[in-house]
Amino acid sequence: MTEPYIELHAASAFSFLEGASSPESLIERAAKIEMPAMALLDRNGVYGSARFHTSAKRNDVRAHVGAEVSVSGFGPRLTPAAWLPHQHIAEPARVPLLCESREGYQNLCQLITRFKMRETTKQEGSANLADIQQYASGLICLTGGDEGPLAAALMRGGEKAGCEAVEQLVRIFGSKNVYVELQRHQEREEEWRNQTAIRIARSLRLPVLATNGVRYATAYDREILDLFTAVRNHTELDRAGRLLSVNSQRHLRTAKKMRMLFRDVPGAIENTRDLSSRLQFELSDLGYEFPRYPVPDGDTMDSFLRKRVEEGVVRRYGPKRDAALLERARKQVEHELALIAKLGFAGYFLIVWDIVDFCKKHDILIQGRGSAANSAVCYALEITAIDPVGMDLLFERFLSESRGEWPDIDLDLPSEEKREQAIQYVYRRYGERGAAICANVITYRGKSAAREVGKALGFDQDSLQRLSGLVSQFEWRGPKDTMAHSFHNAGFDLQHPRIAKYLELCMRIQDLPRHLGQHSGGMVICRGQLDRVVPLERASMPGRTVVQWDKEDCADLGIIKVDLLGLGMMAVLKDCLELIPKHYGDKVDLAQLPEDTEVYHTLQRADTVGMFQVESRAQMASLPRNKPEKFYDVVVQVAIIRPGPIVGKMMHPYMRRRQRKEEISYPHPSLEPVLKRTLGVPLFQEQLLRMAMTVANFSGAEAEELRRAVGMRRSWERMKKLEEKLREGMRANNIDAATQETIIQNISSFALYGFPESHAASFALIAYASAYFKVRYLAAFTCAILNNQPMGFYMPAVLVKDAQRHGLRIKPMDIQVSEWACTLEYEDDGSLSMRLGLGYAKGLRKQAAEMITRSRLDHGPFRSAEDLTSRVPLLNRKELTLLARVGALNTLAGIENRRDALWQVERAGKLEGPLLRYREDLLKEDAKDSPLQQMSIDERLVADYAGTGLTIGQHPMAYRRSQLRNDRILSAEELRNRRDGDYVQTAGCVIARQRPGTAKGFIFLSIEDETGIANVIVTPDLYERERLVVTRSKFILAEGPLQNQDGVIHVKATQLRTLSNQGLEVHSHDFH
């Protein structure tokens, strides 16, 4: 057999902007050229190793782990000679290190963590010689290519310096662990270095090693590397000069080619095989352990958990006064605890319980969701709020014996501040090196690609701006919705070679990593030191550290994370729980909210603006049909408007059955208990599991395996086996062939997108709570939701108008009264109204607003504009103008209207020079009154929207109503009274534009007027014709036939027109 060649020095695109191929494509290429193993050495990290490893496993390639580590002690890396013009910046040389053993890997991780964490902000950083000396064992060092220490030393001081550099490496790593690396990219200078390196290797008796310093999978990808080089150096390709590569030889070459290139250097190729066989470490041997929970003496984690759970069962089920339920719960808990003990997961539950406990003690609302809600143990530990026993949820969906993986618990927290508290608690508890956030790899997408490639190719800012504005953010990608189409629409001529190249490059870099961000809340915790498992580094947010892998990578390698997610609605509920007792005097408890018919009536009317999960247009269109009457209906409602049920064609059968338009039937009589709750239509993942268990006698674990097999496209083979087993089971149960087919169809079409019932139940609880608060405590709810923006489906302007339509009085922002947040006020008649907070003045700094409120508190109301500026000197001219413009200064003495205020603040904001400052007689102004005209209605509207994003006065459409009525244009309210099929005209302000992936290119516009919200359907054809009107117009006039079915109203537009935009900065929520 011919000698194999193994590439031991390759970098992927995870060397951010210094490599041009994904780890997956490197492996694909390796598999294609039959390379049995390969090593990935990215710059200062193992960012790509997890993917590299996973992909290598699939392709039967051995994946070696390593990294190129910047070491400041080896001097700056090679740059072109000083007499040549070039733009290289000084960077430290990088030493390529390979992990021979687990110890070596742990050392590499700690080494990288050491210097990354030495930086105080997110920085590349570099190691010093002491660092590598400390962490050298188990690592094999190569002398590197042009980024390495040998090349740098040779250029600096010739052969002598090179020899010294290699000797230094030998002193650090030991003579057995240093290889003199030779790369041949067919460059003259490099060959000169190679010849010297060979002499040095011979004199020091070190082995030589051929590598290709790979930066991309195929020669063609050199273009991407050059492009990235330009991006990395903030320059254009035309100006990058010597920064770019000389040729395209840094691809993954075949063994044959490498043997030919190195046939004059004995051992260079053979040594790659020998070294590869020395490298025993692989990522599957990570040695990760989840931390143990410290328990009191005499307890084990299992016994401690059992005690906590038993207490919880009494606390949770006691008040329900249902002996049978309690008995069932005890049995379920027993079953779960046995399994948890068997799998050794007690520590995990206790740690999550500990976090929840911390939150409860510190007044942070927290609720578990996801499949954890299937577990009675989680319910008893108060991790979740849904009773899985009472709701008959399936535990196996959460935890099963055969799966061999950790359970997944997601915790919802009110966003930002409170969530940060919880995260910081975890850091404190497990140490800076014991916990970290998962990374989030930011990749090139349509817009970012178009922008950066355009810049590199030297296109001007204006064209790029226009293009990035047009690159579609639509969910649905229609046949014409390609990047090429966007380019064309932006006014680019695709026939032009340079523009064709632009487009091509944009497409090629899609999904390649750009930089590392942090995940929204996935925390990785480790027993012992996490920095021995994966390198940690600083996140851009102070006080945060991130691991170098994202959450899929962590999951693939069996690292457990706890998701601490921010959920805006949790913060709203939390605020409501404070506002309601304070202002209404009612005591409310989220776990004990009453079933309220008024709330269900409101849901049935789809009057749901602002309510969690049921406020979207699609939800509104289905609520009047489904008519929820009890809590479980809300659970279904939350789950049904999802891609899964829609694609699986389950939504319509359920709705028809719900409306009694269709007979309820079951695929097989034995499935009735499983599907009864959802009228014979499978909607939840748990039901699919139970179906398999019922009809084919699957065990819980087998059923879960089936769900996962269906969920993964790749596991086709496994799926086939399971399907056979399923059929076999069904045959054993005497189910006929046709029914078998239906059941299998049900399972395979749905499982991919299905929603766990437990998850839906957790969300439904929040949805119901939000609905209940909105219906019963509108002022508190509106105040809370406005104080927690941005969140949800609608802009504040829509929420305000909706609240006003429901009878809430909203009062304007007032410098004498408003706080930073919106607040509640009592009216003379005892009713509650809401005062707009200063936070809604767009551009006012919180600091300045706080100074206003403090000054008011200390010294009473402001007397004049002068008084305001002298007492709150922090306010700058812009802020004063802003406050004046939106009418917040109208209650100051001497100010009658907004223009008065604008006239006065312009003066008050200006100090005279020292000579004039105290000469009031000179400064006195002749005219008492402002010479400016009062704002017209239109001007006030423009000022409101520009300054606050909303208006509390009349809806802009109300001012045009009489004109519209003359033109026979109907309001949203009037549409409700028209018959299905009537040809109508309607107009309004666009508040949302959507193109759902499931709607085949149809677009839904939600338009609002003073009477409510109407929906307009835009066909793909009409969209093509009126693209600008659809995407840009703020006020729109639509005409076409009305669809009025079951109380759901849509106008199917045949014509669209822009009503004048009046210069209003109205914002809509688009395409989500």
Next chain:
Amino acid sequence: MTKAVETYACLYVKEFPAQALLRLRPELQNKACVVMEGKPPLQTVCSLNTKARLLGIERGMTQVEVDTFPKVAILTRSQQTETAAKAILLECAGAFSPRIEDRSEDVSLLCGVDIAGTRGLFGPPEILARSLLQRVRSLGFSARIAISSNFHAAICMARGQTQGGPIQVILAGDEAQALSSLPLAILGMTEVQREVFAHWGIRTLGMLANLPEKELIARMGQGVKRLRQLARGEMPHLFQPVEPAFTLEERIELDTPVELLESLLFVIGVMLDQLILRAKARILALASITITLSLEGAGSHTRIIRPALPSTDKQLWIKLLHLDLAAHPPSAAILNVVLHAEPGSTSKVQLGLFSPQLPEAGRLDVTLARVKAILGEENIGCAVLEDTHAPEPYRIGSFTVPSNESAISASEQSRTAVRQLRPPEAISVTLQESKPTHFWFRERRYTIEHAYGPWRVSGDWWNSTLWGMEQWDLVARAHDGAMLCCSMLHDLMHKEWQMAGLYD
């Protein structure tokens, strides 16, 4: 003597790039036309005619956007045409008064004419305006004219007034009233001023004019005073008449065609006297001279002479011209001569008392001109390295005075010297398994003994100028035993083999 009342006429030609191009193209007059500017492929519309605007075309649209409109004629902006057209218009205005002020903007021509005291010649201002407009129209332009005793009022009126015919006459004292309805945007304002006025709801000049001055300045600073004066038509103006451009040009028609260079130099000498005299009068020297010779048979011959330093030394110029014309002789007999000189400041080189003597600048120029005449202009200068991997990474830059410090010391390592062949010489090569084995070079056949390579280089893949080549370093021997160490290259784009350099 009583001073005539100030009166100004303002001539305003909008969409000037389009009008300048279209006046000579009557066939396009009834079509929608746009003028594009910018580098391909990124041109945008910079000017357009009314028909195009009515179609919905706007400034700033790209070619592809314009292509979506039917039947639009697309023209490319021409500065030369605009300059010529502007000269014509200014000349036309100049016929009514010697005092004209050019206030043109990027895409419009705006010119103020001081017509005080012209009543006797051209009649009252209305009549003058009408005849000016008529003249302008006969030149193929459409324009607006405003007349006022305040220069800026006339300018504002011409730019801002869109109704009431192309001629507006503001009576003295009526300025504020006449300007009051014009939009505020016609005044040049800063971003902050624009924003404040927008907040205040001030939209027209009239509204601005009515604001109390002291209070306004207290709020917006002294800068706003100017705006308020402009809005009231009270802004004083210091007229800055356009001077006829200073051009150093002499032209002579020869009585008989001249063929001998010597006799031509005699004529040139006389012309140079004049040029140098005029330049000296302004304390200037001649920086360069363009000589254009009209030749028999309708051809012409143009040469440009540019010495290192501007000079007024007639003998030096004669010498330089002589050398240049001797190196580039005209192809036929000469009918007329135009000498056009660019003025430059006189030489200010001050040499130190103890600094080493340098060759006199004039003499060095003569020497360089001699060398240039022999080698060709593009081959004289110093090589400047460029930041690129491309095969010829240098350009010829002009000689400059070297800075004192030589920043980079030569590398200590001994390197092989190579004589690069410029340009590389084509050779024929025999290959075996894509490696060269024999080649013919300068009529000798060589057998290759050692071949190192190929060294591969390629680049500029994003441009149409992309290039790629392989280089080989060879040790070869001819039949007679002569050894040749050389560098050969294989241009992959043009599939050519070339000898690039010889190693010493």
